[in-house]
Amino acid sequence: MEEPEVPLESVHEHIEEHAQHARETWVLGVALSAALLATIAAVSALLAGHHANEAVIEQIQATDDWSYYQAKGVKSGILASRLELLRALGKEIDPTDEKKLQQYASEQEEIKKEADEKQHVAAAHLHVHTVFARAVTMAQIAIAVSAIAVLTRRRNFWYLGLALGAASVWFLLQGLFRFG
Numbered sequence: 457m458e459e460p461e462v463p464l465e466s467v468h469e470h471i472e473e474h475a476q477h478a479r480e481t482w483v484l485g486v487a488l489s490a491a492l493l494a495t496i497a498a499v500s501a502l503l504a505g506h507h508a509n510e511a512v513i514e515q516i517q518a519t520d521d522w523s524y525y526q527a528k529g530v531k532s533g534i535l536a537s538r539l540e541l542l543r544a545l546g547k548e549i550d551p552t553d554e555k556k557l558q559q560y561a562s563e564q565e566e567i568k569k570e571a572d573e574k575q576h577v578a579a580a581h582l583h584v585h586t587v588f589a590r591a592v593t594m595a596q597i598a599i600a601v602s603a604i605a606v607l608t609r610r611r612n613f614w615y616l617g618l619a620l621g622a623a624s625v626w627f628l629l630q631g632l633f634r635f636g
Contacts, residue, residue: 465494483606486614490602493621497595500628504588507581507631514578521571525564532560584634591627594620 535557542549598620605613 500591507585511581518574594624
């Protein structure tokens with residue numbers, strides 16, 4: 457999975473440039489809040505990418521386990537067919553073969569539990585990835601709305617940007633405390 461990108465460096469630079477030349481002091485606050493939001497977006501993007509990678513790794517391991525589970529099933533099926541054939545022919549059956557058949561069944565159960573657990577962990581990582589991706593999105597929108605505030609000289613847009621930034625922080629915190 458791709459990490460969410462934060463292509464707002466030029467917007468942030470534009471806000472800073474306006475803040476230096478602006479007569480209104482609130483524009484400096486916009487620049488500062490945009491810088492903080494860019495940091496939140498960067499950290500959230502890093503964490504989203506990490507959890508996406510972990511989800512893929514866990515799913516690959518689960519797939520490997522399911523392949524191993526199937527291999528044990530094939531071995532068990534071949535051995536069971538062999539034992540059935542020996543019985544049909546009236547031949548004596550080696551007791552170790554009976555034990556091996558039971559061993560395959562118990563090994564399959566253990567492999568199944570491990571594969572299910574890895575799939576569960578992969579799904580949890582993917583969910584946390586989604587939460588962090590929401591934090592990135594909210595931070596990017598907040599920066600863009602803050603830029604609009606500076607360009608239009610309307611403070612209300614900055615307040616909206618701050619509210620969206622708060623939502624970004626909320627998603628970031630939600631992601632940090634969701635996986636543990």
